[in-house]
Amino acid sequence: MLPAKINNGKSPIFTPNFFKPIAMTFCIAPSLLSADFARLGEEVKNVIAAGSDWIHFDVMDNHYVPNLTFGPMICSALKPHAKTAAGVAVPIDVHLMVQPVDALASAFADAGADLISFHPDATSHVHRSIQVIKSKGCKAGLAFNPGQPLDVLDWVIEDIDLIVIMSVNPGFGGQSFIDSALRKIEDVRRRITASGKNIRLEVDGGVKVDNIRQIADAGADTFVAGSAIFGKPDYKAVVDAMRASLAA
Numbered sequence: 001m002l003p004a005k006i007n008n009g010k011s012p013i014f015t016p017n018f019f020k021p022i023a024m025t026f027c028i029a030p031s032l033l034s035a036d037f038a039r040l041g042e043e044v045k046n047v048i049a050a051g052s053d054w055i056h057f058d059v060m061d062n063h064y065v066p067n068l069t070f071g072p073m074i075c076s077a078l079k080p081h082a083k084t085a086a087g088v089a090v091p092i093d094v095h096l097m098v099q100p101v102d103a104l105a106s107a108f109a110d111a112g113a114d115l116i117s118f119h120p121d122a123t124s125h126v127h128r129s130i131q132v133i134k135s136k137g138c139k140a141g142l143a144f145n146p147g148q149p150l151d152v153l154d155w156v157i158e159d160i161d162l163i164v165i166m167s168v169n170p171g172f173g174g175q176s177f178i179d180s181a182l183r184k185i186e187d188v189r190r191r192i193t194a195s196g197k198n199i200r201l202e203v204d205g206g207v208k209v210d211n212i213r214q215i216a217d218a219g220a221d222t223f224v225a226g227s228a229i230f231g232k233p234d235y236k237a238v239v240d241a242m243r244a245s246l247a248a
């Protein structure tokens with residue numbers, strides 16, 4: 001079998017060490033929701049050059065959330081751009097804010113997604129949707145809105161690779177961080193530790209240079225940032241400032 005066929009052709013860094021990057025515990029995942037849509041490929045390249053670990057891809061369907069963004073064809077078009085200057089693939093982290101889930105999740109897997117997260121209340125069969133994603137060779141994640149309980153994790157935490165805590169209500173970029181998310185992050189961190197599994201804890205919404213450390217202290221290890229990065233002229237300065245804050 002050719003190496004390219006392993007993992008359904010997913011990125012070569014999609015290995016057992018995927019969740020333990022050498023010399024780096026934290027992941028910064030810029031959200032393209034706040035990028036310039038008229039030049040998305042260039043934005044992906046620039047934000048990777050600035051030191052991003054993942055590319056976060058917010059998919060909205062004007063049904064589960066009151067907004068509409070982009071679909072699998074855009075993901076597919078951006079996939080060749082999701083690599084470093086040295087040619088190392090950068091994971092595409094697809095966050096589905098869509099209902100229903102399974103067909104689009106499958107389409108995004110075919111379009112080059114490396115991780116696919118969905119909201120448990122957007123599917124009738126959470127476990128089945130997870131299996132759809134994993135059967136395509138992708139990592140699977142569950143995303144929780146600010147007002148949603150974590151109960152479903154009691155039954156599926158063994159099956160997932162990523163938990164996304166929404167610290168704003170999904171649908172739009174540029175919102176402020178909702179503080180109750182910190183308690184929820186602490187709760188999720190306890191559950192991950194108890195599971196003994198290597199599960200990423202991602203926070204999505206209102207993450208900035210001046211609150212990223214507090215969010216990390218609550219237990220998060222992966223940070224989606226949209227307007228905080230794309231709203232500034234120098235992406236690298238923001239990513240560097242976030243890493244400095246995390247290292248302090």
Ligand SMILES: [Zn+2]
Nearest residue numbers: 058095204224
């Ligand atoms: Zn997101």
